[in-house]
Amino acid sequence: MNGLEVGAVVFTASYPVERADLQRYADASGDRNPIHLDEAAAKAAGLPDVIAHGMYTMGLVSRAVLEWVADAGIDARLADFTARFAKPVVVPEGGTAVEVEGRVRKSEDGSVELAITATSAGERVLAPARATLVSP
């Protein structure tokens, strides 16, 4: 797409994540696995603490993409969106944050592919996500 250079960072975003956010996501998505909601259940499953749903993290990545598309005034729709969950987002009592960075991976006439990293507490939580946007 015009003006989008391969390798350029096109957006960064930081989203706070509280346990109440996971409860809201559990209610909205129907995924009420207790490892996302209850510290004792998470620890019994061998996790350091409550962890975010992978799909919540992927949802935050989608939000960063859509916010960029809206802010940059890009006329394109999401055509393909992929993520691999590498490490859990651990959400202690006081909450945490997820940092998202989108970089242009491919830019062609009428389409752009982004590679998107997501980091929490210094750990990369996704093997880079990919989002492909196409012009109508």
Added chain:
Amino acid sequence: MLNASYAGRSLPTTPPVAITAESVTRFSQALGLPDTGAVPPTYLISLTLPAADRLIDDPDFGLDWSRVLHREQRFAYHRDLRAGDEVTCAVTVESIKTVAGNDLLSLRTAVEDGEGVAAEVWTTLFVAAPAQEPGEAA
């Protein structure tokens, strides 16, 4: 361990499900997205996973949900879906791979509206090997 003979099997297509405005609003709000009636990019997981219940609950398949981790997720969007649309889900077991007693289960779900496939959703689940009982051979 999963019953590998299920690879390639398709579940019966679900009855039509309405994408309610209320569910889209809740999903959008949970992610901090504006509520415009557009179906959020990851919303379809809330339809495609329940569509696999029949497989998840099948004792012959042998999936223990307490040992499942979500490994990978992909969405291909062929058409925009909006609140008020009705869709069906058709789940296929794409592959079952076993590595060192752990299973990798890949499902593909075709989400169809009245005009055909509106989206495809791939979900890969990692199913950890059960903890070994004392005295059990490796």
